[in-house]
Amino acid sequence: MNHVARGDDPSGREALTRALRGESAGAPIVSVELRPPLADLDAADGIDAWIDLNHAIRRFTGDGRFVFLTDDAVGVSEEETLGHLDANLDPGIDRSRLVPFLTCKHSLDYCRLYAERAHTMGLAALTVVGGDPRGGAPRCLPHAWQLREKLRERVPALGLGGWANPFRAVDEQAGFLLDPHLEADFVLTQVVSHHDAGHLTELISRIRAEGFTAPILAGVFHYRSANPRTLSRLADFLPVPAEGLTAEFDAGLPAEEVTARSVRAALESGADGVYVSNLRLRDAPRVLGRILERAGV
Incomplete structure (x- = not known):
């Protein structure tokens, strides 16, 4: 049984899946998730943030890494992010390594246009997710697979990614993926x-x-500390092992070692790779290098 998506011109997508499995390098894929600058920054801060993002993306893609791009918006600001990527990234950056997130919390026409624009810009894929139903704009379709189906019809050469939550019931999540x-x-x-x-x-x-x-690329969050207020706030959005993290930081473990342990555990669980999030733009490549050295990857 093959669960890789269908399409009229799958060659580019097949190359993408081979790369995400690490087949060309013979090693697990280590990618990153970065957040573009917020739309409401003032001009000076916005320029500095985009310079930092540009440098980080250039370094990561130059090393052959995939960069997943997200922000905290659910409306037209996501289109602005795509536009900023097109306008602000250096011409020499390999855009086929950039993979934005797209939620269902837009109109269907907007989502189709977003996919078309991404493909025209030279991006190889989008990660398509449902989006938090608790607030903001309603979803244009109830489920992310329905949006992926629509986008596949419109832009068959564009790779499309899905989402799984290991903390939900395994029967439910396996059913979605199968x-x-x-x-x-x-x-x-x-x-x-x-x-x-x-x-x-x-x-x-x-x-x-x-x-x-x-x-399958497992998410790994780079905790910089075990500040109780920070962990409590994060727990509203993701599962936070606060007790274990607090014990490790109290014992003097560096943040890079804590994250390295999670990278190793994710790969030992059978994932083809990981994507590391919550890296500060200004020092993201250097910090990831220290994490991977400790992880032995």
Whole structure:
């Protein structure tokens, strides 16, 4: 059973999935998730932030890494982000390594145009997710796979990514991923840590046994400290192993070592690679290098 998405011209997408599996390099893929500057920054701060983002993207893509791009908006500011990428990134940057997120929380026409623009800009893929239903604009379609299906019809050469949450019921998540309508060339997961990687192991073991072949990249969050207020705030958006993290930081472990342990655990769980988030733009390449050195990747 092959769960890699269909399309009229799959050659580019097949190259993408091979790269995400690390087949060309013979090693697990380590990618990053970066957040473009917020739209409401003043002119000076905005310029500085885009300079930092440009440098980080140039360094990461120059190293052959994929860069997943997201922000905290659910409206027209996401289109502005795509426009800023087109206008502000250096011409020499390999845009095929840039993968923005797109939620269903827009009109269908907007989503189709977004995919067309991304493909025209030279981007190879989008990660298409449903979006938080608790607030903001309503979804144009109930489920992300329905939007991926529409985008596949409109831009068949564009790679499309899906989403899985190992902390939800394994039967539910496996059912989503094994559904023939998934329409995903790769899958990103909710962030996991070495304190709770068993959930990821269970999900990957289950779907691989059922013939799921698309690359899976596990999310890893770079915690810089165990500040209780920060951890409490983050817990509104992602599973935070606060007790374990607090014990490690109290014992004097550097932040890079804590993250490295999660990178190792994710790869040992069977993921084809990881994407590391919450790296500060200004020192992101250097910090990731220290994390990977400690992880032995």
